[in-house]
Amino acid sequence: MKQLERSGVFDEASFAQLKDEIAAYVAGPAEAWASRIESERHVPLELWEELRGRGYLSLAAPAAYGGREIPFEKYLELVELFSMSHASIRMIVHVVNGTWRAMDRFATAAQRQRFVVPSVQGEIKIAFTLTEPTAGTGADLRCSVVRDGDTYYLSGEKHLITFGTICDYWLLFARVAGTRGADGTLALLVDRNAPGTTVEAMDESMGVRGTDHARLTFDRAPVPVANRLGSEGDGLAVALGGFLTPSRISVAMSCVGLARRAQELALAYAAKRETFGKRLAQRQAIRFMLAENATDIEAARQLVLHAARQWQTGAADAAKLSSMSKLQAVEMLTRVTDKALQIHGGIGFWQPNAIERVYRDARAQRFEEGTNEIQKTVIARELIDGAGA
Numbered sequence: 001m002k003q004l005e006r007s008g009v010f011d012e013a014s015f016a017q018l019k020d021e022i023a024a025y026v027a028g029p030a031e032a033w034a035s036r037i038e039s040e041r042h043v044p045l046e047l048w049e050e051l052r053g054r055g056y057l058s059l060a061a062p063a064a065y066g067g068r069e070i071p072f073e074k075y076l077e078l079v080e081l082f083s084m085s086h087a088s089i090r091m092i093v094h095v096v097n098g099t100w101r102a103m104d105r106f107a108t109a110a111q112r113q114r115f116v117v118p119s120v121q122g123e124i125k126i127a128f129t130l131t132e133p134t135a136g137t138g139a140d141l142r143c144s145v146v147r148d149g150d151t152y153y154l155s156g157e158k159h160l161i162t163f164g165t166i167c168d169y170w171l172l173f174a175r176v177a178g179t180r181g182a183d184g185t186l187a188l189l190v191d192r193n194a195p196g197t198t199v200e201a202m203d204e205s206m207g208v209r210g211t212d213h214a215r216l217t218f219d220r221a222p223v224p225v226a227n228r229l230g231s232e233g234d235g236l237a238v239a240l241g242g243f244l245t246p247s248r249i250s251v252a253m254s255c256v257g258l259a260r261r262a263q264e265l266a267l268a269y270a271a272k273r274e275t276f277g278k279r280l281a282q283r284q285a286i287r288f289m290l291a292e293n294a295t296d297i298e299a300a301r302q303l304v305l306h307a308a309r310q311w312q313t314g315a316a317d318a319a320k321l322s323s324m325s326k327l328q329a330v331e332m333l334t335r336v337t338d339k340a341l342q343i344h345g346g347i348g349f350w351q352p353n354a355i356e357r358v359y360r361d362a363r364a365q366r367f368e369e370g371t372n373e374i375q376k377t378v379i380a381r382e383l384i385d386g387a388g389a
């Protein structure tokens with residue numbers, strides 16, 4: 001399917017202004033939020049309101065839904081900037097600017113008005129709810145529904161769900177009881193206050209501090225059939241179909257942004273720290289690490305942008321390139337943050353040194369939108385099965 005983004009309202013001059021504005025936000029107010037989030041271990045709702053008020057949650061969506069309709073490749077330049085900030089800020093921007101795309105492809109006109117448009121406009125929060133504690137991610141799903149008239153009754157468990165305690169709806173993937181594989185999977189918008197639902201906040205995570213993650217249990221929770229996106233059998237297509245390719249590219253660009261932040265911190269530290277009468281930046285061993293990092297970041301960035309352009313033009317290799325860019329960028333991020341921390345010496349291991357937080361946040365990226373093993377599975381499938389081997 002062609003994935004052409006509409007770009008009717010885009011103009012270069014106002015985009016350049018927006019980029020400057022976001023860069024200033026990231027360097028200023030976002031740093032203040034970062035300190036607050038790290039010390040309070042909580043993302044205040046005021047931050048959501050501020051991001052919404054500045055229009056940062058509706059950058060990618062169509063103008064008809066109240067979005068700015070920024071073309072995908074350009075939007076990624078903004079993701080790169082936000083990713084230099086606290087991971088919780090990047091998470092809000094990435095999720096809200098992406099979730100509408102999963103819903104929109106399957107929404108009826110009525111569902112678009114109830115869920116997609118209010119989500120783009122920041123009036124409701126939607127949590128993407130796929131992962132289960134007792135099943136693999138995808139066709140292994142165990143959460144199940146039984147239908148009675150116009151209502152599904154949902155039972156099962158989910159965990160690790162970002163924004164899962166504060167959302168209004170879970171965009172939840174389940175299956176019709178008794179089905180197997182992709183057949184019978186379905187996507188439902190489940191009301192956060194549905195009866196028969198237990199919501200628990202998960203314990204504190206290693207990185208992405210302050211963002212809430214939920215563990216959910218459903219015991220015959222009623223969900224109107226009218227809240228189903230697409231048909232029975234479309235669940236995995238909603239969760240993993242056309243939505244996942246751009247979302248993985250966006251996560252790959254998040255890795256590039258975070259790596260750039262690590263490199264900035266390493267460069268600044270190397271320029272000021274002196275040992276044995278010389279600054280670290282004058283030592284060849286340190287210069288080589290910085291040079292390797294710069295090369296690594298640029299190579300990943302170019303692959304991410306190439307994947308984005310291929311997706312925008314509906315190219316057949318977009319899904320493969322998306323997985324390649326996520327795999328490459330996350331591996332790059334691991335190398336870059338490791339060297340950046342090393343350049344800081346032991347003090348980099350301690351809070352409140354920014355590299356300590358960046359290093360922890362980087363580790364989370366290896367799970368988002370699929371692990372490296374999953375990316376390799378996708379790439380190999382395209383290479384080997386796609387080639388008729």
Ligand SMILES: Cc1cc2nc3c(=O)[nH]c(=O)nc-3n(C[C@H](O)[C@H](O)[C@H](O)COP(=O)(O)OP(=O)(O)OC[C@H]3O[C@@H](n4cnc5c(N)ncnc54)[C@H](O)[C@@H]3O)c2cc1C
Pocket residue numbers: 127128129130131132135136137159160161162163205208364367368369370371372373374
């Ligand atoms: C910060 C954070 C936020 C998250 N937010 C959300 C969210 O909002 N919504 C949501 O639904 N999920 C969310 N997740 C969950 C995330 O998507 C999963 O952790 C990820 O997809 C891996 O699934 P899993 O944890 O069930 O690992 P498992 O499936 O248990 O896998 C464990 C390990 O085995 C490997 N593995 C598993 N199956 C295979 C296989 N068939 N072949 C080879 N290797 C395999 C995996 O790659 C992994 O390394 C979040 C996770 C994190 C860390």
